[in-house]
Amino acid sequence: MYGFEALWFNIKDGYLDGVVRGHRSGLLTTADYNNLCQCETLDDIKLNLTGTDYGPYLANEPSPLHTTTIVDRCTEKLVDDWNKMRANADEPLGEFMDYCTYGHMIDNVVLIVTGTLHERDVHELLEKCNPLGMFDSIATLAVASSMRELYRLVLVDTPLAPYFSESLSAEDLDEMNIEIMRNTLYKAYLDDFAAFCRRLGGATAEVMGGLLSFEADRRALNITLNSIGTELTRDDRRKLYSNFGLLYPHGHHELAAAEDFDQIRSAMEKCPPYQAIFTKLGFGESQMLDKVLFEEEVRRLCDTFEQQFHYSVFFAYMRLREQEIRNIMWIAECVAQDQKIRINDGIVYLF
Amino acid sequence: MSNRYVCVPTVTVLAMMKARLTGAVKGHALLKKKADALTLRFRQILKKIVQTKQEMGKTMRAGAFALTEAKYAAGEFATTVLDSVESASVRVNAQQDNVAGVKIPRFERVMTGASDTKMHLTGLGKGGQQVQYCRKAYMTAVELLVELASLQTAFLTLDEAIKTTNRRVNALDNVVIPKLENTIAYIKGELDELEREEFFRLKKVQANKRKVADELVKRRLRENGPTPNGAKGALHDMMPGVDQDADIVF
Amino acid sequence: MAQAGLPDGRLLAVIGDEDTVTGFLLAGVGNVDLRRKGNFLVVNEKTTVKKVEDAFKDYTQREDIAILLINQHVANLIRHLINNYARPVPAILEIPSKEHPYDPNQDSILLRVKNVLGGDLGAA
Amino acid sequence: MVRRERNRLRVPARAPAVMASQQLLHFGDALSRGQLINWDYLGFLFKQISPYFFACLGTSLAVGLSIAGAAWGIFITGSSLLGAAIRVPRITSKNLISIIFCEAVAIYGVIVAIILSTRLESPFVVRDSQTGLYPIQAMTAGYAIYGSGITTGWSNLVCGLCVGIVGSSAALSDAQNATLFVKILVVEIFGSALGLFGVIIGIIIAGQAKLQGTLPPP
Numbered sequence: 051m052y053g054f055e056a057l058w059f060n061i062k063d064g065y066l067d068g069v070v071r072g073h074r075s076g077l078l079t080t081a082d083y084n085n086l087c088q089c090e091t092l093d094d095i096k097l098n099l100t101g102t103d104y105g106p107y108l109a110n111e112p113s114p115l116h117t118t119t120i121v122d123r124c125t126e127k128l129v130d131d132w133n134k135m136r137a138n139a140d141e142p143l144g145e146f147m148d149y150c151t152y153g154h155m156i157d158n159v160v161l162i163v164t165g166t167l168h169e170r171d172v173h174e175l176l177e178k179c180n181p182l183g184m185f186d187s188i189a190t191l192a193v194a195s196s197m198r199e200l201y202r203l204v205l206v207d208t209p210l211a212p213y214f215s216e217s218l219s220a221e222d223l224d225e226m227n228i229e230i231m232r233n234t235l236y237k238a239y240l241d242d243f244a245a246f247c248r249r250l251g252g253a254t255a256e257v258m259g260g261l262l263s264f265e266a267d268r269r270a271l272n273i274t275l276n277s278i279g280t281e282l283t284r285d286d287r288r289k290l291y292s293n294f295g296l297l298y299p300h301g302h303h304e305l306a307a308a309e310d311f312d313q314i315r316s317a318m319e320k321c322p323p324y325q326a327i328f329t330k331l332g333f334g335e336s337q338m339l340d341k342v343l344f345e346e347e348v349r350r351l352c353d354t355f356e357q358q359f360h361y362s363v364f365f366a367y368m369r370l371r372e373q374e375i376r377n378i379m380w381i382a383e384c385v386a387q388d389q390k391i392r393i394n395d396g397i398v399y400l401f
Numbered sequence: 402m403s404n405r406y407v408c409v410p411t412v413t414v415l416a417m418m419k420a421r422l423t424g425a426v427k428g429h430a431l432l433k434k435k436a437d438a439l440t441l442r443f444r445q446i447l448k449k450i451v452q453t454k455q456e457m458g459k460t461m462r463a464g465a466f467a468l469t470e471a472k473y474a475a476g477e478f479a480t481t482v483l484d485s486v487e488s489a490s491v492r493v494n495a496q497q498d499n500v501a502g503v504k505i506p507r508f509e510r511v512m513t514g515a516s517d518t519k520m521h522l523t524g525l526g527k528g529g530q531q532v533q534y535c536r537k538a539y540m541t542a543v544e545l546l547v548e549l550a551s552l553q554t555a556f557l558t559l560d561e562a563i564k565t566t567n568r569r570v571n572a573l574d575n576v577v578i579p580k581l582e583n584t585i586a587y588i589k590g591e592l593d594e595l596e597r598e599e600f601f602r603l604k605k606v607q608a609n610k611r612k613v614a615d616e617l618v619k620r621r622l623r624e625n626g627p628t629p630n631g632a633k634g635a636l637h638d639m640m641p642g643v644d645q646d647a648d649i650v651f
Numbered sequence: 652m653a654q655a656g657l658p659d660g661r662l663l664a665v666i667g668d669e670d671t672v673t674g675f676l677l678a679g680v681g682n683v684d685l686r687r688k689g690n691f692l693v694v695n696e697k698t699t700v701k702k703v704e705d706a707f708k709d710y711t712q713r714e715d716i717a718i719l720l721i722n723q724h725v726a727n728l729i730r731h732l733i734n735n736y737a738r739p740v741p742a743i744l745e746i747p748s749k750e751h752p753y754d755p756n757q758d759s760i761l762l763r764v765k766n767v768l769g770g771d772l773g774a775a
Numbered sequence: 776m777v778r779r780e781r782n783r784l785r786v787p788a789r790a791p792a793v794m795a796s797q798q799l800l801h802f803g804d805a806l807s808r809g810q811l812i813n814w815d816y817l818g819f820l821f822k823q824i825s826p827y828f829f830a831c832l833g834t835s836l837a838v839g840l841s842i843a844g845a846a847w848g849i850f851i852t853g854s855s856l857l858g859a860a861i862r863v864p865r866i867t868s869k870n871l872i873s874i875i876f877c878e879a880v881a882i883y884g885v886i887v888a889i890i891l892s893t894r895l896e897s898p899f900v901v902r903d904s905q906t907g908l909y910p911i912q913a914m915t916a917g918y919a920i921y922g923s924g925i926t927t928g929w930s931n932l933v934c935g936l937c938v939g940i941v942g943s944s945a946a947l948s949d950a951q952n953a954t955l956f957v958k959i960l961v962v963e964i965f966g967s968a969l970g971l972f973g974v975i976i977g978i979i980i981a982g983q984a985k986l987q988g989t990l991p992p993p
Contacts, residue, residue, distance in 0.1 A: 056940045060851040068858020068947060075862060075951050116750060157476075164484040169687065178480050228485065229522040236526060269526055276529025280522060290525075340474045340531060358944055376473050383469040386750055387462060396473055447764055454761060457746065458753035465749040468674050479673040486681035486689065492660030493717045495740065506740055508717055511660045512679075523677070532677065539678035543663065550718040550742040553760055557739045560767070 055252045059359035062140040067358070069138075070367050073131050074355060076103035077374055080399050086381050087393050095120065095382055103127060104378075117382040124378055128371040129181045135364070142250060146361045148209065149243050150368055154183025155210060156239060160232045162191040163200060182368070185209075213238035230282070233273060233290045240266050240292045253360035261362060264350055266292035267301075267324070268343055274305045274314050275339070296321045344398045348373055352400065373398055405583040410591035418588065422581040429573040436566040438501040443559045446552055453549045460542045467531070467538035475528025482523060489513065491540070493547055498555075503562040505555045510547045660717075664710040664741070665691040666703065667722035670749045675720065690716065694725050704729050716741045722748040723757060733759050822908050826900060826917025830986050833924025834891040837977065840928030841884020841935070841970075848877035848939025855943035859950035866949045869956060873942025876967040880935040883974045887927040891920050891981055900988035916984035923981035930973025937966040 060067070078086075082102060089095045092115040096108050099120075107123040136147050158179040165175040176189060191204050198220055205214055217238045218231065226234075240262060247258035270291045277287055288306045292298070297305065297318070304317035315331075318324045330342050351366040351373075380396035383389075408414050472478070492513055498505040524532040663680045665672050672693050675681070683689045692698075692706040707729055710719050723745045726733055733743060745760070747753035755761045852873045860867045900913040909917075945959040 056851070057847070057936060060854045060943060064851060064854025064943065065858040068855040068950070069861055070858075071947050072859050072862025072950055161480050164481060168484045170484070175480070178477070180477070227522060228481070229525045233526050272527050272529060273525055276525050276533075277522070282522070282525075340528060358947065380469070380473050383466070383749075387466055387469070388752065389462070389466050392466070396470070443767075447767060450764055451755075451761070454753070454755065454758070461747045461753070464674050465670060468670055468677075468749075479669050482673050482676050483669075483691075483693065486676055486683050486691075489662055489682035489690070490679035492662055494660045495717055508742070513660065535674065536677040536679075539674040543675065543678050543680060546720060546744055546746065547663075547718065550744055553744065554739040554742045556760070556764070557737075557742075560763070 055254075055359040063143050063361070066135055066138055066143065067363065069135060070363050071355065073103075074363070074367055074370070077370055077400050078102060078377070083377070083381075083397055083399060086378070087390075087397075089381070089385050092117065092120065092382060092386055095378075095385060099378075117379060117386050120382050121375060121379045124375045125181065128368070128375065131371075132182060132368065143361055143364070145246070146250065146254075147364055149246055150365050151182045152209060152239050152243070153236065154180040155185060155208070156183070156213075156232060156235045158183040158188060159191065159205065159208075159210060160228060160235075162188065163197060164228050166191065166200075167197070210235065210239075213242070230286070230290070233269075236269070237290055237292050240269070241294065244292075244294050250361065253357060254362060257354050257357060257360050257362040258365065261350055261354065261365065263295035264347065266295035267297045267318075267321075268347070270295065270297055270302065270305055271314065271318060271339075271343075274308055275311065278309060278311075296323065341395070341398065344373065348398050348400055370400055374400060405580055405587050408584065408588070410588040412592065415585060415588045415592070418581055418585050422578065422585060425573055425578050425581055429570060429578065432566055432570045432573065435501045436563060436570055439503060439559055439563045439566060442500050443556070443563055446556050446559065450549070450552045450556055453545065453552060457542070457545055457549055460538075460545050464535070464538040464542045467535035471524070471528060471531040471535040473528075474531040475524035478523055478528075478532065485523070491543055493550075500559070503558065505558050506551070507555070508547050508551045510544055661714075662690050662716050663718045663720060664713075664716045665720045666706055666710070666725055667692075667694060667720065667746070668725070668748050668750075669693050669695060671720075671722055671746070694722070700728050704732060707732055711736065711738075711741055711743070713741075719743045720746050722746060722751070723754065724748055724751040726759075727757060730759070822914070826909055826913045826986055827895065829917035829921035830891065830895055833921035833981075834888045835924070836921075836928040837891060837924035837931075838884045838888035838928075840925075841887075841931035842881045844932035844935025844970075845877045845879075845881030845884070846935075847932075848880065848935035848937075848942065849874055851936070851939035852877060852942035852946060856946040859946050863950040865953075866946055866956075870942070870946045870949060872960065873938065873945055873963060876938045876942065876963055877935055879967060880931045880938065880970045883970050884927060884931050887923065887974055887977050887981075890978060891924055894920055894981055894984050894986055896985060896987040898988050900986060910988070913986055913988065916986040919984035920981050920986065923977040923984075926980060927973050927977035930977075931970045934967060934970030934973070937969060938963055941966050 082098070085098050086095060089098060093113060096111065096115060099105060099108055104124055104127055107127050108120065111119055111123065132147070132151075136144065139147055161179060162172075162175050166172070172189065179188065185208055187204055187207055191200060193203065201211075201214055205211055213235045217234045218226070222231070222234075244259065244262045244266070247262065248255050250258075273287060273290050284306045288302060291302045291305070301317055301320065304320075305314060308314045308317055315328055319328050327342055327346050331338055348370065351369050354360075354362040354366040377397045377400075381393060384393040384396070406418075408418070490513055492511050493508040494511050496507045496509060498507045523529065662682050663675070665675045665680065667675075672691050676691065681689065681691055690710070692703070694703060703725060707719075707721070710716050717740060719741045721733075721743060725748075726745045733745075736743060743760075745758045852870070856867065856870050856873070860870075894916065900909055902909055908914075941959065941963045945956060945963055948959055949956040
């Protein structure tokens with residue numbers, strides 16, 4: 051029914067669509083960033099943020115501010131928005147929104163699991179969890195003493211259970227490096243999310259398809275780049291790549307075999323959209339890659355708002371907010387650490 | 402006069418004291434040299450400490466910023482790092498340097514090569530590059546800090562050593578040597594006194610003897626008539642060396 | 652020295668805020684022994700001074716620790732202990748934290764240096 | 776009731792029934808000949824249906840489809856408008872114009888329906904007693920009113936959808952950037968004009984029609 055979402059979409063999701071676009075207009079603009087960059091102290095930043103959506107959240111913070119406080123409050127804003135929207139969401143939007151947060155959920159589970167296995171205090175760990183990825187039984191994660199038990203007792207009831215059961219065996223649970231486990235789960239999650247979006251069909255499938263394949267390809271790129279020189283073998287590497295995206299499947303062969311940045315680059319440049327990204331980088335220069343990829347992601351996310359009647363705006367809003375929080379963190383850190391020369395290196399202007 | 406050693410003023414003791422004084426003077430000179438050497442090193446270290454501390458400020462700032470960059474790229478990874486600690490791959494070896502007889506501990510960074518794969522894989526999905534960059538920044542910081550630690554322990558040890566040495570030098574300079582000198586002077590004074598007493602006694606004995614001899618001569622003259630030369634010669638025989646050798650004593 | 656018993660060298664201990672500790676652990680100074688006893692302490696606003704003091708005493712008495720790194724703002728909490736601490740090993744190093752730039756006027760060691768030099772640090 | 780009584784009096788009751796059964800037989804033949812649609816039979820069928828039926832159907836379609844379109848448009852616009860207004864309340868009063876445009880579509884339908892219903896006049900049309908058919912003028916009028924209703928109804932339905940969707944976008948874009956509103960309003964006006972075309976044509980179609988019989992000679 052592509053092209054006819056316009057007729058049905060608003061029955062269930064028109065209101066939230068309006069709401070999320072409203073939230074989107076609350077994102078900081080270039081002018082806001084310019085003002086923030088002029089700040090000399092964290093209190094200045096707070097003052098500058100008073101006029102924005104973050105104002106009410108920061109208003110009652112006592113004066114010796116820390117960057118972590120600012121970031122926490124900003125995250126709280128996103129979480130509040132998100133939970134309100136989630137509460138109002140009808141199916142299948144609700145499920146879609148849940149899918150958006152599974153990524154955080156994976157991070158939280160991994161965090162709690164590692165913490166538990168190292169006998170850390172549960173409350174301390176819960177505080178560190180990303181509030182977007184919370185689920186009801188998360189506190190009970192701490193009862194388990196081994197990974198296998200954890201899966202049997204707790205994870206089986208969470209939405210993540212299929213990812214565990216599909217991609218990890220019982221031995222993996224005990225022995226696998228936690229970082230590899232995280233990425234294996236994330237891969238399963240991305241595949242599932244992409245399949246879910248395809249099932250939704252229409253504009254959502256189209257737009258989300260683009261976003262998710264970018265995400266998948268970026269992960270593939272990062273995994274390759276970060277595993278150069280580590281003990282991760284080619285086959286292990288391949289197992290962490292998602293089963294879709296522009297690089298799938300031929301690009302993955304090349305990536306899996308790549309041994310240095312230039313090989314990765316030549317593998318990626320076979321895809322026209324990525325060629326444009328890589329032309330921004332000099333040869334052998336991988337430091338700036340993160341920022342360039344962030345910029346590309348933000349560009350794509352912003353583009354989703356140009357189209358109406360699809361769910362990707364929710365995903366995009368979450369991602370953009372997160373990017374914005376990262377930006378604020380960067381500015382605050384630069385100000386706090388007196389490194390204002392570097393301030394522009396970290397900001398990805400959203401619009 | 403308490404500023405001297407209590408001793409019997411004899412020539413033997415005097416010789417002993419003189420020997421002690423020479424020793425003290427020599428020791429003083431040596432200690433002075435040592436103190437100078439230590440102070441020289443100390444000054445160098447001081448300069449270096451201040452420099453390194455300031456450099457450390459910079460390095461730590463760079464490290465903190467690299468951490469910010471890593472957080473920016475990789476999200477919150479602190480807990481993962483805290484939880485994946487196993488065995489230290491960076492350790493220090495303590496060695497000892499010898500400066501003018503003072504043992505100064507010196508630290509040296511060693512890489513044990515313990516597996517830290519976990520750290521290598523941190524941020525695998527995103528931001529791993531920045532994490533590794535941050536890791537390197539902190540490695541530099543560790544290196545600098547180890548150096549600083551060496552300097553600092555050296556500073557503390559040297560400070561202590563210099564203090565003791567100086568105390569010794571001062572003790573020699575202000576207490577031992579003057580005391581010895583006083584003692585020697587005292588012994589010499591005493592010995593002189595004894596000498597003078599002896600001389601006076603001898604003089605008295607001489608006078609007495611002369612008186613006795615005069616009376617004897619007078620008596621002989623009274624009895625035998627005056628023989629002036631013979632009497633004088635006899636007297637000279639009785640006190641040999643009184644006239645010629647007077648400067649032997651003094 | 653305990654060097655003979657520890658052929659692979661001695662450890663660096665860290666007491667500091669989360670960022671500092673994370674950074675040094677990334678660099679590989681972290682060590683957790685079989686009894687799950689670590690050589691680092693994360694200090695946040697909830698950590699009590701008592702806990703910091705205990706950690707300080709523990710680390711300074713452990714044989715396998717050669718250098719103790721401590722954030723300056725944490726060191727200020729237990730300044731009395733540091734000022735009374737006189738042994739050269741383990742060496743105590745006060746390091747700046749992210750939010751508290753280095754202030755030479757609070758460093759116990761630098762204060763002593765200053766005393767020795769008799770005044771201005773900048774001139775040295 | 777009165778009308779039916781009169782019909783029964785005037786029209787030979789059996790004649791159409793006989794013809795119908797004949798035609799029905801014929802229809803069966805047609806099928807057996809492999810002809811899917813028997814046009815003769817359909818023509819016969821339509822001729823038998825009262826023009827009043829078509830006129831009323833047309834009228835109801837005119838108003839029903841229009842109102843469906845308007846309602847559809849209003850919920851599309853309205854839900855977006857409500858959502859967007861949470862953040863930017865200023866847009867509500869301005870964007871009511873989109874709702875009004877949608878509402879106008881319903882009003883067109885109502886107007887046309889009223890016009891169409893005025894075409895039904897007394898005295899009523901009756902079948903010819905010999906052929907059993909309605910007078911040709913009456914049938915024309917019935918179809919015309921039906922056609923007019925359908926034209927108006929469908930055009931207003933899609934016009935309502937169009938205005939609704941554009942109105943929804945207008946509300947959202949106005950919330951983002953106030954200067955866009957006027958520009959999108961132009962688009963919306965063109966969209967809402969579509970309904971008017973249907974209305975005009977509908978009125979023209981129905982203009983000549985008059986569903987009025989002649990009084991039987993006293």
